[in-house]
Amino acid sequence: MxxxxxxxxxxxxxxxxxxxxxxxxxxxxxxxxxxxxxxxxxxxxxxxxxxxxxxxxxxxxxxxxxxxxxxxxxxxxxxDIAVDTDLFEGMYPLLAELEAHQIPWGIVTNKPRWLSEALLKALNLTERCAVLVCPEDVSKTKPDPEPMYLAAKQIQIAAEDCIYVGDHPRDIDAGRAANMYTILAAYGYLPLEYKDDLNAWKADCIVQNVKELQQIIRNLLQIKQSIA
The missing domain is CATH 1.10.150 (DNA polymerase; domain 1)
Known part of the structure; x- marks a missing residue:
């Protein structure tokens, strides 16, 4: 990865x-x-x-x-897009670790671009994010793999060499369809109709918190030394 x-x-x-x-x-x-x-x-x-x-x-x-x-x-x-909004606990160290090892990270979302860009700007993430793919950028949104392929193309990395993390079945479906390694973020906003059987989503991995996510990503990216 x-x-x-x-x-x-x-x-x-x-x-x-x-x-x-x-x-x-x-x-x-x-x-x-x-x-x-x-x-x-x-x-x-x-x-x-x-x-x-x-x-x-x-x-x-x-x-x-x-x-x-x-x-x-x-x-x-x-x-008022970021009054009480912030990254999930543990996500700042995870992003910093990726950046320290020159591993690009990006976002593929169904959130409109004007809101996505405003949110990233409010949290000072605009320059750090290697790619942002929104519905306006594609003809078909998730669960279709088109936005996944576009994100991979823009960072010049093959889709099968990318990890995709999401909290909705369409995230996992899109990632799987693009042959990405999929991680289900069970700490996220799981839809009521799907939350009782997470194994049915067929993600490659399920994590309960960002700490677990960071360890899985370290293993997949073969990061041998983390920063403080």
Missing amino acids: KAVLFDLDGTLIDTAADFIRIIQDMCKEEGRAVVAADLIRTQVSEGARAMVKLVYPELDVNDPVFLAHRQRFLDLYGA
Whole structure:
């Protein structure tokens, strides 16, 4: 293995707290029952539509009223994108170790580019990230392997020599389809309908925390000495 690619929300960066804040504020403003934080967390990887649906379950997702609420949610998130957001515990040392050994790391996400770039800028990761592939860059998003191949091409490393880490079945499906080594981040935002049987995702490896992830990556990249 020669490179590491990450999904964004729920894998590399813990963004749930900001989504929870916004969704719960929307509930309060509308006089609706406040959606539980744990439930919102399970929908983060499903995207804005799924989270907003928790607030307005009676609306069709194609209803202009629903679409307006979704846009308001995105605008609120974009305006305060990293109030309570940070990398998962242990991720800073992991990225530093990769960089110390000149191993490129990057991101393949279904998050829109304008939000992805704003998030990376807020966390001072823009210059450190070797590649960022978003939905706007491809004709087919994950679980299709197209974005995986594009990321590998941009860092000039064969897809089969890349590790991909994700917290959703589509991440693992996309990585497997591109012949990458797939790691399921069980510490992430596992969707309710898939979280009870993680083995069914058919990832090459499952990790429960970033410490485990770092050790697996060290082994795969044959890093023999870590930095403090």
